[in-house]
Amino acid sequence: MAIDAATVRKVARLARIAEPEARIDPLARELTGIMAWIEQLAEVDVEGVEPMTSAVSMTAPLREDVVTEGGDPERVLSNAPRRAGDFFVVPKVVE
Amino acid sequence: MSGLTDLTLRQALDALGTRKISSEELTGAYIAAIEAARPLNAFVLETPEKALEMARASDHRRASAEAGPLDGVPLGIKDLFCTEGVRTTAGSRILGTFTPTYESTVTSQLWRDGAVMLGKLNLDEFAMGSSNETSAFGPVVSPWRRQGDAAPLTPGGSSGGSAAAVAAGLCLGATATDTGGSIRQPAAFTGTVGIKPTYGRCSRWGVVAFASSLDQAGPIARTVEDAAILLQSMSGHDPKDSTSLNAEVPDFPAFVGKSVKGLRIGVPKEYRVEGMSPEIDALWEQGIAWLRDAGCEIVEVSLPHTRYALPAYYIVAPAEASSNLARYDGMRYGLRVEGGNLTDTYEKSRAAGFGEEVKRRILIGTYVLSAGYYDAYYLRALKVRRRIADDFTEAFGKVDALLTPTAPSAAFALGENAEDPVAMYLNDIFTVTVNLAGLPGMSVPAGLDAQGLPLGLQLIGRPLDEGLLFSLGGAIEKAAGFSPKPARWW
Numbered sequence: 001m002a003i004d005a006a007t008v009r010k011v012a013r014l015a016r017i018a019e020p021e022a023r024i025d026p027l028a029r030e031l032t033g034i035m036a037w038i039e040q041l042a043e044v045d046v047e048g049v050e051p052m053t054s055a056v057s058m059t060a061p062l063r064e065d066v067v068t069e070g071g072d073p074e075r076v077l078s079n080a081p082r083r084a085g086d087f088f089v090v091p092k093v094v095e
Numbered sequence: 096m097s098g099l100t101d102l103t104l105r106q107a108l109d110a111l112g113t114r115k116i117s118s119e120e121l122t123g124a125y126i127a128a129i130e131a132a133r134p135l136n137a138f139v140l141e142t143p144e145k146a147l148e149m150a151r152a153s154d155h156r157r158a159s160a161e162a163g164p165l166d167g168v169p170l171g172i173k174d175l176f177c178t179e180g181v182r183t184t185a186g187s188r189i190l191g192t193f194t195p196t197y198e199s200t201v202t203s204q205l206w207r208d209g210a211v212m213l214g215k216l217n218l219d220e221f222a223m224g225s226s227n228e229t230s231a232f233g234p235v236v237s238p239w240r241r242q243g244d245a246a247p248l249t250p251g252g253s254s255g256g257s258a259a260a261v262a263a264g265l266c267l268g269a270t271a272t273d274t275g276g277s278i279r280q281p282a283a284f285t286g287t288v289g290i291k292p293t294y295g296r297c298s299r300w301g302v303v304a305f306a307s308s309l310d311q312a313g314p315i316a317r318t319v320e321d322a323a324i325l326l327q328s329m330s331g332h333d334p335k336d337s338t339s340l341n342a343e344v345p346d347f348p349a350f351v352g353k354s355v356k357g358l359r360i361g362v363p364k365e366y367r368v369e370g371m372s373p374e375i376d377a378l379w380e381q382g383i384a385w386l387r388d389a390g391c392e393i394v395e396v397s398l399p400h401t402r403y404a405l406p407a408y409y410i411v412a413p414a415e416a417s418s419n420l421a422r423y424d425g426m427r428y429g430l431r432v433e434g435g436n437l438t439d440t441y442e443k444s445r446a447a448g449f450g451e452e453v454k455r456r457i458l459i460g461t462y463v464l465s466a467g468y469y470d471a472y473y474l475r476a477l478k479v480r481r482r483i484a485d486d487f488t489e490a491f492g493k494v495d496a497l498l499t500p501t502a503p504s505a506a507f508a509l510g511e512n513a514e515d516p517v518a519m520y521l522n523d524i525f526t527v528t529v530n531l532a533g534l535p536g537m538s539v540p541a542g543l544d545a546q547g548l549p550l551g552l553q554l555i556g557r558p559l560d561e562g563l564l565f566s567l568g569g570a571i572e573k574a575a576g577f578s579p580k581p582a583r584w585w
Contacts, residue, residue: 003462014422015417015461017454018442027110027458030516032460034186037517038472040407044479051477052484054308055294056558060337075196079428090426 003031099124104168104267104321110344111167118157118167122150122211124328125169129213129265132238134585137250137260139174139232140182140215140221149211156209165328167210171266173257174215175204175222176312177301181212185303186220186230187254189423189448191430192304200333201270203310208328213266216256217493220450221420222277222305225522227255227510229452234509237285238263238581245584246291248506248548251281251522257315258285262581268316268325272302274309275408276502276526279538282315283501283551286540286579288322288568289315290391293558295340296532298333306415307338309530319539319568323347326561342559350565356390360569361494365401366525367501374502374544382498382541382552386567394494398486403479405520410463410476411531416453417460423448455516484532491557496567499525501538501551525553535561539568540577549579 008028012019019027073086082089099121102110110116124144146169153167177195179184198206208213213461219229225250229233237250238259250259254271258281261269273291282289290313297312304310314325327347333339362383366447367376374556383393425431425444432443449457463472490497505523512519533559538551552571556564 006454007374008458008460011458011462011465013442014465015457016421016438016441016445017449017457018439018446019454027455030455031458031462032211034409034455035462038409041403041406041410041472041475044400044403044475044482046475046478046482049478049481051474052481052531053477054338055484055531056338056340057339058340061334063334078196079193081425081429081431088427089439091434093437 003028003035100128100264103318104118104316104324105318107267108517114157118150118153119147120166122146122169122213125213125266125502132263132265132585133260135236135238135263137217137232137235137256137263137265138171139184139186139256142181145181146211146213148424153211162444163207163209165324167211168209168267169211170205171213171216171257171269172202172262173218173254173270173272175272175303176270178202178215179210180217180484183215183303184231186218186298187230187448187450187453188231190431193428195301197301198230198390200298200335201302201329202372204331205270206431208273210328215565216260216269218256219253220453221303221337221416222253223416223452223456224252224275225280225519226509227252227522228509229450229512231450235259236509237506238585239285239506239548240581240584241548247509249284249509251284251506253277254281258282258287258289260539261285261287261315261317264580268314268321270312270329271315273530274305274412275530276523278313278315279476279526279536279551279553280502280522282479282538283540284506284549286549286577287315288319288537288539289313290322290326290537290561290564291529291535292326292327292330292561293340293535295338296559296561297329298336298339300333300335304419305421308415309346309412311530319565319572320348320351320453323351323565330363341523345562347562347565350562351569353566354390355386355570356565358496359394359494360386360391360393361396361490361497362402363396363398363490363497363499365398365497366499368524371503375503375550378542378550378552379500382571385571386498389570389574396490396494396497398490398528400482401477401528404483404531405524407476407479407483408523408527409459409520409532410472411480413456413460414464415460416465417464419455420453420457447470452552483528487532487534490536490564496560496563497555498555499555501525501553505546505548505550527531529555534558537564537568541571542577542581
C-alpha cells in the first residue's frame with residue numbers, strides 16, 4: 001500500500017517527531033518501499049495460528065507487592081534536563 | 096608489552112592466575128592499544144583511570160587469593176549497557192550525557208567476577224543497523240581491509256564497536272546485544288566468535304531497550320572457549336527482568352572440546368538463497384564436511400517460512416521500538432529542545448535527538464500499530480512469527496543443531512548499502528529467524544574470502560542448548576584452524 005504525504009504527517013504526529021516539510025515526500029517514498037516489501041506476508045496462511053508475543057512461553061512471574069527501592073530523589077533527578085528542588089520542570093500542560 | 100594483547104582470554108586468565116602478569120600490566124597494554132587505535136572509532140568513551148583502578152583492585156584480590164572467574168580481564172562494553180556513573184548513550188544524541196545511577200545486571204555480573212572495564216563501545220543508534228553507520232558518533236571502521244585496497248569497510252552492526260575492538264586486539268572480549276543478528280553478523284565480518292544465547296538467558300535489565308521480545312545480550316570474543324567463559328558470567332536468572340529464565344547455567348567452557356560424534360546436524364535448504372556469493376556457498380559446504388569428518392550426521396531439513404522472517408521482523412521490531420522509544424521525551428533525562436508548548440517540546444526534542452534510521456523505524460512501528468492497520472500488519476506478523484518458530488520446532492525433532500552461513504556476504508564498504516534500507520535489512524536474512532524463535536545462535540570464523548576478508552558459519556541450537564553450540568563451534572574452530580588477524584594499518 002502506498003503511504004502518502006498526509007499519512008506520513010499523521011504518523012509523525014502520533015510518534016511526536018517533528019518532520020520538516022522537505023522530509024515528508026522522501027519519507028513517503030521510503031516507507032512505501034519498505035511496506036511494499038513487507039506486503040509479502042499476505043501470502044502466508046495464518047488461519048488458526050495463535051499470535052506469538054514472546055519468545056518464551058511462560059506466565060509472568062509475581063513478586064511480593066512491597067517497595068524495593070526509592071526515597072532517593074537525587075538519583076532520580078540526576079539526569080533531569082531542568083529541575084527545581086526535588087521536581088522535574090516541564091512545560092505547562094494545563095491552562 | 097605488545098605480546099600481552101596477543102593472549103586469548105583463557106591464556107590471560109592462566110597467566111594472571113600464576114602471577115606471571117598482573118592485571119595492571121595487562122590493562123595498561125590494552126589502554127595503550129586503544130589510544131593507538133582511535134582511527135577505528137571503536138570506543139565512544141575510554142575509561143582508562145577506572146580501568147587501572149579496577150585492575151589494581153583485582154591484583155589485590157589475586158594477592159589475597161580471593162579472585163573471581165574473570166579476575167583482572169579487561170573488557171569493552173557496548174554502549175547499550177547502563178554503567179553506573181559512566182555515560183551511556185546507545186549511540187544516540189537523544190541520550191546526550193545520560194549517566195546512569197545503576198548498573199545493568201549483565202555488567203554487574205562481569206564486575207562481580209572480577210573483570211575490568213576499558214570503556215564503552217560504539218554501535219548503531221539504539222542497535223538499529225547492520226553497518227554501524229547509524230551511530231551518532233560516526234561509523235566504526237573495521238580493522239580489516241580488502242587485499243591491496245584501503246577502502247574503509249564496515250565491521251558490521253549493530254555491535255560493530257564490540258567486534259572491531261576484539262578483532263583489533265583492543266580488549267580481551269566485549270559485551271554485545273543481538274535483536275536481529277547484531278552479535279553474529281559483526282562477528283562474522285571481523286573473524287571473531289559471537290553468541291546470542293537463548294532469549295531469557297541473559298538479563299535485559301539495564302540494557303537500553305530496542306525490541307524487548309527479541310533483544311538478547313551475549314559476548315564477542317576471539318575464541319569459542321573465550322566466548323563460553325564470558326557467557327558463563329553474563330548468564331543467569333534475574334528477578335528484575337520478567338522474561339529472565341529461571342534455568343541452571345551449565346559449565347559452558349567444559350563443552351568446548353567435547354566430542355560431537357553421532358550428532359545430527361541439519362542443513363536448511365531454504366538458506367540457499369538466490370544471489371548468495373559462491374564463496375559463502377563453498378564455505379558452507381566446507382563446514383558441512385568438517386562436521387561430517389568430526390563424526391556428525393548431516394541431514395537436510397526444511398524451514399519453509401524462512402523468506403517471511405525479515406518482513407515479519409520489520410513489523411515486530413519497529414512496533415516494539417516505537418513503544419520503547421516513546422520514553423525519550425526530553426522531560427526526565429536526555430536531550431530537550433524547548434518548544435512553544437508540551438507537544439512542540441516533545442516533537443522538537445525527538446526530531447533533534449533521533450537519527451534518520453531510528454525515526455524511520457519509529458514511524459513504521461507507529462504506522463503498523465495505528466488504528467485500522469494493527470490486525471493487517473502487527474497481528475499477522477505475530478502469527479507468521481509463530482509459523483517460523485514452529486518450523487524450528489519441527490526441524491529440532493530430527494536434528495540436534497543447524498549449520499548455516501552467518502551472513503550472505505563478507506564485510507562491505509562503508510556507504511555501500513546506505514541508500515536502500517531494504518538492501519541493508521537483507522544482511523540479517525540468516526540471523527533474524529533465530530531471534531524470532533528465541534533460539535541460541537553462534538557465529539564462528541571459518542575462513543577468508545578471495546579478497547582476504549573473514550567469513551563466518553552460524554550454528555543454531557534448541558532452547559537452552561548453548562553448551563552443544565560450544566562443542567560444535569569448538570569442532571569447527573579446530574578444523575578451520577582460523578588464526579588470521581587484520582594487518583595493522585592504524
